[in-house]
Amino acid sequence: MKAVQLLGKEKLKVNVVSKPVIADNEILIKVKAASICGTDVRMYKNGYSGVDEQHPLTLGHEIAGVIEEIGKQVKGYEKGMRVAVAPNMGCGICDQCVSGNTHLCAAYEAFGINLPGGFAEYLKVPEKAIRQGNITILQEEISYEEAALIEPFSCVFNGQEIAGIHAGDTVLIIGSGPIGIMHAMLALSKGAGKVIMNDLQEERLRTAKSLVPELVILTSENLEQKIMEETNKNGVDLCIVAAPAPQAQEASFNYMAMNGRLLFFGGLPKEKEYVSLNTNILHYKQLRVYGCTRASLHGYRTSEKLIASGRIPVVQLITERYTIDQFTQALDNAQQAVGLKNVIVFD
Numbered sequence: 495m496k497a498v499q500l501l502g503k504e505k506l507k508v509n510v511v512s513k514p515v516i517a518d519n520e521i522l523i524k525v526k527a528a529s530i531c532g533t534d535v536r537m538y539k540n541g542y543s544g545v546d547e548q549h550p551l552t553l554g555h556e557i558a559g560v561i562e563e564i565g566k567q568v569k570g571y572e573k574g575m576r577v578a579v580a581p582n583m584g585c586g587i588c589d590q591c592v593s594g595n596t597h598l599c600a601a602y603e604a605f606g607i608n609l610p611g612g613f614a615e616y617l618k619v620p621e622k623a624i625r626q627g628n629i630t631i632l633q634e635e636i637s638y639e640e641a642a643l644i645e646p647f648s649c650v651f652n653g654q655e656i657a658g659i660h661a662g663d664t665v666l667i668i669g670s671g672p673i674g675i676m677h678a679m680l681a682l683s684k685g686a687g688k689v690i691m692n693d694l695q696e697e698r699l700r701t702a703k704s705l706v707p708e709l710v711i712l713t714s715e716n717l718e719q720k721i722m723e724e725t726n727k728n729g730v731d732l733c734i735v736a737a738p739a740p741q742a743q744e745a746s747f748n749y750m751a752m753n754g755r756l757l758f759f760g761g762l763p764k765e766k767e768y769v770s771l772n773t774n775i776l777h778y779k780q781l782r783v784y785g786c787t788r789a790s791l792h793g794y795r796t797s798e799k800l801i802a803s804g805r806i807p808v809v810q811l812i813t814e815r816y817t818i819d820q821f822t823q824a825l826d827n828a829q830q831a832v833g834l835k836n837v838i839v840f841d
Contacts, residue, residue: 497614498821498838499550503541508821509550514610514618521571521619521629522563523579526638528612529556529812529837530828531646532760537607538825544608554838555581555605557612558632558641568624576632578641579612580648580794581605583623596626597788613821613838627791633802639815639837640801643808646835648789648797650676650759654684655793657732657757657784661685666721666730666749668692669737670702670711672811672834673759677734678706683805690724692717693737701834705810721749729754738762740769747775756783811835 495513500506516522534553537545545551558578564571571577584591584599591599605611610618619629632641650673659665665681667674670693678689690710693699699711712720721730729751735742736759746756761767775781789797800806813833816824817840824836 495615496818497552497610498554498818499552500537500542500545501547501550502545504538505547506538506553506822506825508818511552511614513616516563516565516618517621518565518567519621519624520565521561521568521624523557523559523577523617523619524562525557525559525612525615525617525840527558527642527837527839528554529642529646529835530824531556532828534606535825535828539829551606551608552610552614553606554611554613555607556642556645557581557605557617558638558644559612559617559840562616571624571629571631576638576641578630578632578644578798579605579617579619579623580628580630580789580791581607581611581645582788583626583628586622586626594790594792597790613818615818615840627795630795630798632798635804636798636802637809639812639839640809641798642837643811643835644794644797644801645789646673647676647680647801647806647808648794649673649786650680651797651800652789652793653677653734653757653759653784653786654680656786657734657755659684659686659732662687663731664688664690664725664728664751666690666692666733668733668735668739668742668746670695670698671736671831674734674736675702675705675811675834676806676808677736677759678702678709679806680800681732682706682708683800688724690721690730695831698831717745718748725751728752731755732757734759736760740766744769744771747772747781750775750779750781753780754782756781758783758785812837815839
């Protein structure tokens with residue numbers, strides 16, 4: 495079978511590898527769609543620990559497909575089922591895993607991160623992932639391409655569950671990429687009164703507005719003044735920083751309403767991970783600041799239901815579809831921020 499393999503920093507190749515052979519307690523998925531994530535881009539640009547030409551890694555953690563083979567000891571699944579696969583799994587016995595947060599396990603593993611991933615014609619799902627519930631059966635209303643976007647949307651869902659969305663909230667989203675747009679779609683579906691979006695790239699803002707007409711889009715010049723004009727000088731109830739920009743995190747405190755919440759979604763580059771924050775604003779406005787990472791399996795399954803319902807039209811985010819042989823072109827577009835989501839599709 496063909497698989498996209500990382501061989502080291504900026505070394506990647508579509509290789510022909512052996513089709514996985516499953517044990518009695520495993521499942522084999524025939525991949526139908528897998529989408530490219532910013533994490534894939536970072537792993538390509540920076541390399542990844544333990545990955546080299548002698549130890550290649552098949553990338554891809556946003557995965558949907560059909561069950562091809564089932565081990566004799568596996569219960570609850572059948573050949574031919576349409577499924578999506580959550581990438582993160584934990585040890586199963588630590589306090590985080592027992593609480594349902596397998597994605598926060600200190601010994602966590604993930605497809606496409608430290609296990610063979612979904613940019614391949616077939617994916618082997620180990621017993622641990624099956625038992626923890628990483629395989630989600632898809633409803634008829636959701637396509638494989640939409641199902642590949644359950645994973646990034648589930649991370650958005652996780653963040654908003656942590657920070658909270660209240661009916662009537664004014665929400666500011668900094669960053670108008672696929673994640674920012676997903677945040678806007680979810681915030682509106684949860685009853686946000688106004689959703690404002692900011693980005694340094696005005697073209698991306700216009701694209702976001704075309705997909706989510708309810709958005710108020712603001713360019714970065716005099717942003718604080720514009721936000722205060724939009725909020726009757728009150729500031730925003732929730733600010734979501736959905737861009738890997740330390741300056742955006744630093745400035746976010748200035749946009750907040752009294753008793754507001756901030757969500758720092760995603761990480762910063764290692765050389766820029768320390769930022770200066772005005773903690774007097776934090777104190778006197780009684781702000782709450784949240785972080786988030788990955789998504790629980792419960793959040794993943796809930797996200798599948800939301801997408802299948804049509805309330806979160808993630809299909810609008812799919813800019814291009816590619817075959818696995820066109821992966822280099824797809825990755826280049828992702829690196830250059832051309833379009834939104836680039837999806838690899840399989841026969």
